[in-house]
Amino acid sequence: MYKCTIILAAGQGSRMKSDIPKMLHKVCGKEMINHVIDTLRKCDIEDIDVVIGNGAEKVKAGTESRKVQYSVQKEQLGTGHAVMCAEDFLKGKKGTVAIFVGDGPLITKTTVEKLFSYHEENQYSATILTSIMENPAKYGRIIRNEENQVEKIVEFKDCNEEEVKVKEINSGMYCFDIESLLSTLSKLNNNNNQGEYYLTDVIEILKKEGKKVGAVDVPVDEITAVNSKVELAVAEEIMRKRINKKHMENGVILIDPNNVYINCDVEIGKDTIIYPNNVIEGKTVIKDNCTIYPGxxxxxxxxxxxxxxxxxxxxxxxxxxxxxxxPFAYIRPQSVIGNKVKIGDFVEVKKSQIGDGTKISHLTYIGDAEVGKNCNFGCGTVVVNYDGVNKHKTIVGDNSFIGCNTNLVSPVEVESNTYIAAGSTITEKVPENALAIARARQINKENWVKKNNK
Incomplete structure (x- = not known):
């Protein structure tokens, strides 16, 4: 059966108190809305329409790599109105449409598949994703009849004294038969305390028409939406625990899982040990048997x-x-460090290639350089790659020994099997097998201190 989804992402998110659209705030390194889109893609859902409004251009820019479609909600007149704005996306389609929210990044592949399969197997016109909460706060309530069938959804602000006691809440996520949804949207009205068109009213209309409506109960963590920076931190914590658990189940050793911050797209091999207070971001890949100490x-x-x-x-x-x-090394972008290399304390490498077996033990800067195999850099070496206007390249051949406190002034080449004396400033090519000495000759002036009363 044909499946598609609509993601509601037009809200202002005023409680976030931010210039960034709410949907683009990140959880474990990825924008909330992109979490939702990527989860749907894992469920083999190709047709995804994002309803945008506030910050529309920014949301477009933040999601364009996902190759989704867009509908525009120029005025925010409720969730029902948002889906009305996506009618052109649905017209002519038959099958199932699921509706998710762009600020609900914690939805999982398992739950999405469960929602679709439950909806289709029972041939419902609508299926609601619900959850049981001990303290439902301001969530809309699921109202059931005496046969425990879903009758309607009541928004919190419209609940009476009995309805507000109900603990089953509406997640704001649904499956609909496309034709049933389209036929119902025109019947929505805004006769409520907020003057908005509620998507929840579709459920009551379908019930009055004798259509079947179901509900799938899932854990609260799955449907947690983010409306403030406080709730963003809660979502971050939930997702981080999921990520860390997945890595441990795959054979990674996390010394203290509560204090390791691993983004969602990171891959880590088995028997790698990660100590506390590490931040691992982006599309990083750490392979087997590594040790990542703190900090x-x-x-x-x-x-x-x-x-x-x-x-x-x-x-x-x-x-x-x-x-x-x-410790305390800085490897900057576009660097390639070889096998069995030592990058020691207070060493900075920028946009350079370092050959196998080379040792750069301490207090050294290497930028825009190509370094061969089995070289040794003494303490205090600097590759002087910037002339004040342009960056230049330095080439160091295999088996070269660079003495302490050497300056390699780019562009310059040091050929293989060379020695450079400590304290040298190298501005010209050093030929293979040569010793380069580029420093002033020492002069000792006898009794200078006494003569000058120092």
């Missing part, structure tokens, strides 16, 4: 097997097998 930030990077990282930052780079990084 690291790794973003959009690939960490190969058996790597050890201590208190360091790695951004948009690759680190090879059996390499050690840190």
């Amino acid at each position: 690291c930030r790794i973003k959009d990077s690939v960490i190969e097997e058996n790597v050890t990282i201590q208190s360091s930052v790695i951004m948009e780079s690759t680190v090879g097998k059996e390499t050690t990084v840190g």
Whole structure:
């Protein structure tokens, strides 16, 4: 049977107190609405229409990579009105449409599939995703009849004294038979306390027409929506626990799961150990048997097997097998670090390639460089890659020894099997097998201190 979805994302989100549209606030590194879209894609749903309104252009820009369609709700006159704005998307279609909310990022693939299958197997005209809450607060209530069948949904502001005591709440997420929904939208009115067109009223209309309406009860975590920065933090915590649990089930060791911050698209191999206070972001891949000690930030990077990282930052780079990084190293974007390399304390690497077996032990900056295999960089080495206007490249061949406190002034080449004396400033090519010395000759002036009364 044909399936499609509508995502309601036109709300202002005034309680967020932000210039960013509510739907674009991130949970575990991904915009809330993109969590919803990506979950639907995992359920093989191709046709997705996003109803936009406030911040429409920003929401479009934030979701365009997902290749969805858009409907525009110019005035926010309620959820029923939002779906009316998507009528052109539904016209001519037969099958099932599910309606989700863009600020409900915690919905899972399992629940989406459960909603569709329950709806279609029972041939309902509408199916509501519900949950039982001990303290339902301001959620709309599911009102059932004596046979326990769904009769209607009542918005909190319209509840009477008995209805407000009901603990089964409406998530704002549904499945509808497309033809039944379209035939009902024209019958909605705004005769309520808010003067809005409620999508919930569709349920009561369908019931009065003798149509079947069902409800699927799911855990509250699944349907938690975000309307404030406080609720954003709650959603973040719930999703982070899910992510960390998934990694542990896949063989990752998290020393303290409550204090590790892993984004939703990160991949981590088995037997990797991650200590507390680490932030792992973007599309990072950490492979098997790595150890990530406390205080690291790794973003959009690939960490190969058996790597050890201590208190360091790695951004948009690759680190090879059996390499050690840190403590207090900074690997900046577009760097490729080879196998069995040592990147030591207070070393910064920027847009450079470092060959296998090379050691850069401490207090060194390497930028815009191509470094060969089995080199050794002494303490205090600087690749001087910037002339005040442009960046230039440095090339260092295999098996080169760079003495302490050396400046390599780019553009320059140091060929393989060379030595550079400590304290040198290298501005010209160093040929293979040469020793380069580029420093002033030492002069000792005897008794200078006594003569000058120092």
